[in-house]
Amino acid sequence: MGNKQTTFTDEQLEAFQDCTFFTRKEILRLHARFRELAPHLVPLDFTNNPDVRVPPTLVVTMPELKENPFRDRIVATFSEDGLGNLSFNDFVDMFSALCELSPRELKTIYAFKIYDFNRDDFICEDDLQQTLNKLTKGELTAEEVTLVCQKVIEEADLDGDRKLSFSDFQNMISKAPDFLSNFHIRI
Amino acid sequence: MFCNFFRAQRLEEASKLSSWKQWRQSTQRTLRRLRDEAQEWLSSLKLWRADIHQIEGMFGTGILSYFSFLRFLVMLNLIIFLLMFSFVMLPIIIMFTTNVILFNIWNPFMELYPSSARRGLVIFHEHITDLLSGGGFLEQTYLFYGFYQVNQIHFPNIKYNLALAYLMTTIAYLFLSLIWIVKRSALGFKRNLVQDEDRFQSFCNKIFAGWDFCITNENAASLKRSSLLYELRTDLEEERIKQKIADRTRKEKCRIYLIRFILNIFVIGVLAGCFYSIYVATIFSQEHVEYLMYEYLPSIVITLANFITPLLFSVIINFEDYSPAFEIRFTLMRCVFMRLTSIGVLLFSLWSQITHCKDETCICGYNHELYSCWETRVGQEMYKLTVFDFIIIVAVTIFVEFPRKLIVRHCDCGLAKWWGQQEFSIPQNVLEIVYGQTICWIGTFYCPMLPAICTIKYFFIFYIKKVSLLKNCRPATRPFRASSSNFFFLAVLLIGLALACLPVSVSVAQINCSQACGPFVGYNTSWEVLPTAVSELPTGVRSVIEALSSEAFAVSFFVVTCLAMFYVIALAGAHKKVINQLREQLVLVSLVK
Numbered sequence: 001m002g003n004k005q006t007t008f009t010d011e012q013l014e015a016f017q018d019c020t021f022f023t024r025k026e027i028l029r030l031h032a033r034f035r036e037l038a039p040h041l042v043p044l045d046f047t048n049n050p051d052v053r054v055p056p057t058l059v060v061t062m063p064e065l066k067e068n069p070f071r072d073r074i075v076a077t078f079s080e081d082g083l084g085n086l087s088f089n090d091f092v093d094m095f096s097a098l099c100e101l102s103p104r105e106l107k108t109i110y111a112f113k114i115y116d117f118n119r120d121d122f123i124c125e126d127d128l129q130q131t132l133n134k135l136t137k138g139e140l141t142a143e144e145v146t147l148v149c150q151k152v153i154e155e156a157d158l159d160g161d162r163k164l165s166f167s168d169f170q171n172m173i174s175k176a177p178d179f180l181s182n183f184h185i186r187i
Numbered sequence: 188m189f190c191n192f193f194r195a196q197r198l199e200e201a202s203k204l205s206s207w208k209q210w211r212q213s214t215q216r217t218l219r220r221l222r223d224e225a226q227e228w229l230s231s232l233k234l235w236r237a238d239i240h241q242i243e244g245m246f247g248t249g250i251l252s253y254f255s256f257l258r259f260l261v262m263l264n265l266i267i268f269l270l271m272f273s274f275v276m277l278p279i280i281i282m283f284t285t286n287v288i289l290f291n292i293w294n295p296f297m298e299l300y301p302s303s304a305r306r307g308l309v310i311f312h313e314h315i316t317d318l319l320s321g322g323g324f325l326e327q328t329y330l331f332y333g334f335y336q337v338n339q340i341h342f343p344n345i346k347y348n349l350a351l352a353y354l355m356t357t358i359a360y361l362f363l364s365l366i367w368i369v370k371r372s373a374l375g376f377k378r379n380l381v382q383d384e385d386r387f388q389s390f391c392n393k394i395f396a397g398w399d400f401c402i403t404n405e406n407a408a409s410l411k412r413s414s415l416l417y418e419l420r421t422d423l424e425e426e427r428i429k430q431k432i433a434d435r436t437r438k439e440k441c442r443i444y445l446i447r448f449i450l451n452i453f454v455i456g457v458l459a460g461c462f463y464s465i466y467v468a469t470i471f472s473q474e475h476v477e478y479l480m481y482e483y484l485p486s487i488v489i490t491l492a493n494f495i496t497p498l499l500f501s502v503i504i505n506f507e508d509y510s511p512a513f514e515i516r517f518t519l520m521r522c523v524f525m526r527l528t529s530i531g532v533l534l535f536s537l538w539s540q541i542t543h544c545k546d547e548t549c550i551c552g553y554n555h556e557l558y559s560c561w562e563t564r565v566g567q568e569m570y571k572l573t574v575f576d577f578i579i580i581v582a583v584t585i586f587v588e589f590p591r592k593l594i595v596r597h598c599d600c601g602l603a604k605w606w607g608q609q610e611f612s613i614p615q616n617v618l619e620i621v622y623g624q625t626i627c628w629i630g631t632f633y634c635p636m637l638p639a640i641c642t643i644k645y646f647f648i649f650y651i652k653k654v655s656l657l658k659n660c661r662p663a664t665r666p667f668r669a670s671s672s673n674f675f676f677l678a679v680l681l682i683g684l685a686l687a688c689l690p691v692s693v694s695v696a697q698i699n700c701s702q703a704c705g706p707f708v709g710y711n712t713s714w715e716v717l718p719t720a721v722s723e724l725p726t727g728v729r730s731v732i733e734a735l736s737s738e739a740f741a742v743s744f745f746v747v748t749c750l751a752m753f754y755v756i757a758l759a760g761a762h763k764k765v766i767n768q769l770r771e772q773l774v775l776v777s778l779v780k
Binding site: 018067098135155172173183185186 | 216220223224227388390391392394395396397398399400401402403404405407408412415416419420423426770773774776777778
């Protein structure tokens with residue numbers, strides 16, 4: 001079955017298998033899903049590495065991402081141009097980093113990037129407020145939002161600068177028991 | 188971007204390595220890939236994988252953990268049954284079928300105890316009665332202890348000590364259950380140790396690790412959102428209550444403590460009343476065996492008590508003014524205590540019946556007139572409890588949950604609004620199956636086929652609960668955290684196992700085994716088989732075993748274990764100190780910056 005496909009060369013598949021957590025079958029399946037998003041854009045034959053990017057508006061319609069409050073941030077984090085346009089490599093990277101086999105360290109790195117809305121390598125109170133509003137769809141009152149953000153900074157900020165650096169975040173996530181089981185997308 | 192980086196790195200490395208190392212690397216990669224595929228294939232064989240995926244997608248990880256717990260129990264019971272089958276039943280089956288054995292020691296002291304098997308023309312409904320009560324024709328089958336009347340089996344080349352095998356298998360299955368549960372709970376326990384209390388880092392956990400990225404269903408997403416909202420609001424409420432508790436005056440404190448004291452006395456009174464009624468019901472049912480209803484009286488009383496007391500506890504806890512998190516845990520603890528102790532009371536009342544004769548002391552150590560084969564009677568009680576438990580679960584699902592859904596959906600009256608749609612209450616369901624499993628552990632010694640019955644029972648319960656969940660329930664508004672719930676399930680199961688070991692060890696070691704049936708005829712207690720068998724071993728092995736079981740060894744082992752424990756505790760304390768010091772240093776460093 002694997003020898004008859006013409007989407008990728010064997011070297012490409014080997015390379016994909018080595019730097020992601022997917023098997024050959026899964027990578028071919030991912031290609032089919034990628035193509036499904038924009039059949040007129042994405043070619044069937046990837047053997048000559050075409051430079052095809054799918055815009056974020058199409059990617060967030062995927063059933064795996066549709067209900068996720070952070071879908072825009074996830075797509076933006078994994079896109080190379082930072083605007084949300086995903087090439088196939090970005091697409092595979094995204095699902096590989098978020099899959100079940102992906103280790104805690106990798107997920108922590110990407111979680112930090114996703115929650116850092118203003119991309120200043122710190123999760124400040126403003127980022128926290130945006131995260132909370134996306135999570136609850138604006139159902140909390142402003143006073144409750146401020147209170148919650150203050151508590152979060154109190155709990156996780158170790159060096160006292162009123163914002164979370166990557167090491168604060170990493171330390172906090174290592175103690176969060178649900179992180180690994182919740183922060184994964186099944187595809 | 189990530190993939191390209193890795194690829195470039197790998198190509199660079201590959202050009203630097205010799206061909207031997209390249210070959211070794213590629214072999215390692217192939218082996219790892221093979222191992223991953225093998226694991227994937229193995230996990231696809233797991234029982235009910237598709238069903239559990241479906242439940243996870245629709246109801247989240249809390250309810251998922253209940254169903255995977257159920258699957259674990261099915262596997263555990265199956266393994267226990269296979270153990271009992273291969274070491275206890277199989278030799279007897281071989282003995283019966285081959286019929287070549289020249290000597291099997293049917294004990295000369297044994298008189299066939301008057302069996303209640305019916306003779307002559309048997310009316311059909313009496314078979315059903317027998318099936319439900321475990322009496323009649325069932326007493327003469329592999330189901331109960333009384334059937335295994337063989338002490339030793341002489342096969343052509345070896346002598347098989349069935350009595351010893353029976354005892355060792357009992358110890359083995361209890362031990363195996365313990366190891367398996369501890370192994371499964373090790374992960375959850377480590378995490379719970381890391382968190383000092385439940386309030387540690389709770390806001391961060393909810394915001395950064397709270398959303399389940401696996402959710403694909405719109406309904407599930409809005410439910411998850413509302414449950415997160417509920418959790419956050421509850422936490423803010425907890426903070427407020429903590430502040431209020433800190434601000435309490437002395438007079439208020441006295442009043443609250445007085446109320447709590449009175450309510451606890453009330454709870455103890457209720458529990459004592461329930462236990463006494465179970466005791467009375469058991470004695471009554473032992474004395475009157477005419478009607479099926481009387482035989483099931485203890486089960487009915489236990490089920491009623493276990494139905495009423497949780498409702499009572501959840502009402503009482505509202506007056507005791509604890510913080511919400513503590514309320515949930517305390518109510519749960521009370522329910523666990525009630526469920527598991529009711530089995531203990533039943534066994535205690537059985538024991539008092541069995542070991543009390545009309546005169547002061549029993550000649551045989553047990554009441555041999557009424558209970559010529561008391562182990563079979565205990566086995567029958569456990570069998571009846573299991574059957575009744577299953578019947579109740581099916582009946583409640585069919586006659587309460589489905590009508591409730593119909594009423595709530597179609598009727599618009601006040602009752603429907605107040606009752607509301609069914610919620611899948613995870614703690615109560617878990618207690619139900621732990622209760623069933625405890626009965627299974629206790630009963631397997633007296634009823635070797637009970638694990639098989641329990642496997643089938645849990646198998647059907649999975650499907651019944653799944654259908655009921657999908658058709659009748661809405662997800663709980665009070666979310667149950669998956670990580671701590673796994674630990675909670677296994678902790679309750681461990682308590683059940685500890686409780687199960689107690690009656691089994693008392694009856695094996697203390698109560699004289701019946702002389703009219705069973706494999707231990709001729710011995711005083713069932714435990715005696717072991718020392719007798721040890722004394723027949725060659726001298727070298729015997730002296731080793733005697734050294735291991737002597738007091739000197741036990742005391743020194745205990746002392747060494749205590750020392751190890753103190754060392755580990757001291758180490759943990761030292762680590763905590765270091766962590767605090769490092770934390771302070773971090774703050775200082777950032778201030779200096």
